Amino acid sequence: MLSRRRFLQVSGLFSLSLLGAGCSMASKKPKPARPNIILILADDLGWSDIGCYGSEIATPNLDKLAEGGIRFRQFHNTAKCMPSRACLLTGVYAQQCGMMKPAKIINAVTLGEVLKPAGYRTLAVGKHHSTENLHERGFDRYYGLRDGCCNYFNPGKQRPGEGKPAQKRPDRAWCIEDQTFEPYTPKDKDFYTTDYFTKYAVKYLDDYKDEQKPFFMYVAYTAPHDPLMAWPEDIAKYEDTYNVGYEKIRAARYNKQLKLGLVDEKHYPLSEPTHKPWDSLSDKEKTEQSRTMAVYAAMIDRMDQGIGKIIDKLKAIGKADSTLIMFAADNGASAEMVRIGGTGEIGSMTRWTSLGSDWANIGNTPLRYFKNYSYQGGICTPLIANFPGVTKAGSFCDFPGHFIDFMPTIMELTGAKYPATFDGSVITPLQGESFADAIKGKQIKRTKPIFWQWSKGKAVRQGKWKLVKWANEDWNLFNMDEDKSEIHNLANKMPEKAREMQALYEDWVKSLI
Numbered sequence: 001m002l003s004r005r006r007f008l009q010v011s012g013l014f015s016l017s018l019l020g021a022g023c024s025m026a027s028k029k030p031k032p033a034r035p036n037i038i039l040i041l042a043d044d045l046g047w048s049d050i051g052c053y054g055s056e057i058a059t060p061n062l063d064k065l066a067e068g069g070i071r072f073r074q075f076h077n078t079a080k081c082m083p084s085r086a087c088l089l090t091g092v093y094a095q096q097c098g099m100m101k102p103a104k105i106i107n108a109v110t111l112g113e114v115l116k117p118a119g120y121r122t123l124a125v126g127k128h129h130s131t132e133n134l135h136e137r138g139f140d141r142y143y144g145l146r147d148g149c150c151n152y153f154n155p156g157k158q159r160p161g162e163g164k165p166a167q168k169r170p171d172r173a174w175c176i177e178d179q180t181f182e183p184y185t186p187k188d189k190d191f192y193t194t195d196y197f198t199k200y201a202v203k204y205l206d207d208y209k210d211e212q213k214p215f216f217m218y219v220a221y222t223a224p225h226d227p228l229m230a231w232p233e234d235i236a237k238y239e240d241t242y243n244v245g246y247e248k249i250r251a252a253r254y255n256k257q258l259k260l261g262l263v264d265e266k267h268y269p270l271s272e273p274t275h276k277p278w279d280s281l282s283d284k285e286k287t288e289q290s291r292t293m294a295v296y297a298a299m300i301d302r303m304d305q306g307i308g309k310i311i312d313k314l315k316a317i318g319k320a321d322s323t324l325i326m327f328a329a330d331n332g333a334s335a336e337m338v339r340i341g342g343t344g345e346i347g348s349m350t351r352w353t354s355l356g357s358d359w360a361n362i363g364n365t366p367l368r369y370f371k372n373y374s375y376q377g378g379i380c381t382p383l384i385a386n387f388p389g390v391t392k393a394g395s396f397c398d399f400p401g402h403f404i405d406f407m408p409t410i411m412e413l414t415g416a417k418y419p420a421t422f423d424g425s426v427i428t429p430l431q432g433e434s435f436a437d438a439i440k441g442k443q444i445k446r447t448k449p450i451f452w453q454w455s456k457g458k459a460v461r462q463g464k465w466k467l468v469k470w471a472n473e474d475w476n477l478f479n480m481d482e483d484k485s486e487i488h489n490l491a492n493k494m495p496e497k498a499r500e501m502q503a504l505y506e507d508w509v510k511s512l513i
Helices: 004-010 060-067 081-090 111-115 193-207 232-236 246-260 283-316 357-363 403-414 495-511
Strands: 036-042 070-076 121-126 141-145 174-176 179-181 215-220 323-329 380-386 395-397 450-454 457-462 465-470 476-479
Touching: 036 081, 036 283, 036 403, 060 283, 060 323, 060 380, 081 111, 081 403, 111 121, 111 215, 111 403, 121 193, 141 193, 193 215, 193 283, 232 283, 246 357, 283 323, 283 357, 323 403, 450 495, 457 495, 465 495, 476 495
Parallel strands: 036 215, 036 323, 070 395, 121 141, 121 215
Antiparallel strands: 070 380, 141 174, 174 179, 323 380, 450 457, 457 465, 465 476
16 A cells, blocks of 8 residues: 555545434533534535444444434435535525525525624634635634545645646635635645545634533534545555445444444334345456545544544543534535546556445445435434433434534524524524423423425425425325335325425415425
8 A cells, every 4th residue: 555655646736212202411521601512524424434324334423423422313414515515504404595607605694603702712713615715704714625535645746856746626715714715725735635634623612621611612524525535644554444345334334333223124114225236346356446435444544533633632632521523525426426537546646536336335335315315315314413421322312303402402503593683684593493492301292393395305394294205206104103215105005194284385485485
């Protein structure tokens, strides 16, 4: 396996809890009234892509957070990076804040703009898929990519003595505090986006270690979004792991999920595979597919290493016990394909590789479909919440949440207020519901329906019922209490319920006009 230096040269340089809405009761240890909060977001990560949700990938730090906290099994994003991040930051649907394409957030406020007036230090690192610098939207400090994706080793122009970075375009916007660079060509030869997002997150924690007021930190990694690129030492851990093929990895993940108590066979049946039979691939294709997944796994591994460094810094500054950490993903594993640059190995700076639909099917085990779809494989995210002394260790929760719920939840935990107007504009009322009590282990039920619309996907969920479709197919109706993998379409058996749900969805669409 290549050394890191040589690599740069070659590349151009438990038991299942009840499946209802409730959560296990938490401990009664008193906590500070105003907790620190770290919200970590992964990019294009499948539901089963971390260890505590069934993966073979080494994620010991996330696994430890899950062991000491709560895992949500029915929490949702929007099936796409950009609108998910908009919902997370604002508490309203992306359709309501102008974020169905990269733009400025309108008629809404960000978590930074809500928490800063409440006395919080507001910090952000990583991806913000928009046309605004988060420093302008309520965050005291910001370092990261103000764009959809970029080359991990060099987002900008080709550097002397190195190969040309594989990229869709060389002018990806990058923000450092109040400055925006287009392009951003890092001077540091050890640059790798995941590492530098971690580096700045740790730096910000250290900068304010003696500050008495609480902090909110948003850590938005780009991993494992394509281009698939990773350090050789991380790839080496997985170079033989995926030679066994799609079927064995998917079966192993499902069996691990069963053993963890994350799923059971009745409520989470394994959906029909959409991947090719492994034995139908040529030897060359098998080698390429094994390498592709090894790099993808390495990217997740490196992200987890970074999360470990953030946790270590929290401990070092004495704030680990007063900090709520939450981890989620902005959509399911991606079947999108981009191929740019043909030189170097898969995983190197000069070659853009995507995961593809076959491995994405495995990434979302046991759910159907992938990123962009409004089926569970596109919208169901792993969500871990860990607050020492508050969350019950190793517990599960089935509250049907959505990214619009982060704002009201964080407001309830911090005492922050949501404005009716901001900077001269009328603000869209909050659309989400707080799940703060679920974090504390209390039983809660959702009162409002949830809606999805992205690309050709549409869906609505109210109580146990979900109506969903893709493109020109008929609407599909599922009982999400009984059929969480969306196997049994009930639309023909229950046409009145399907029409009722469709009317609910159409009324929501009309309300957006």
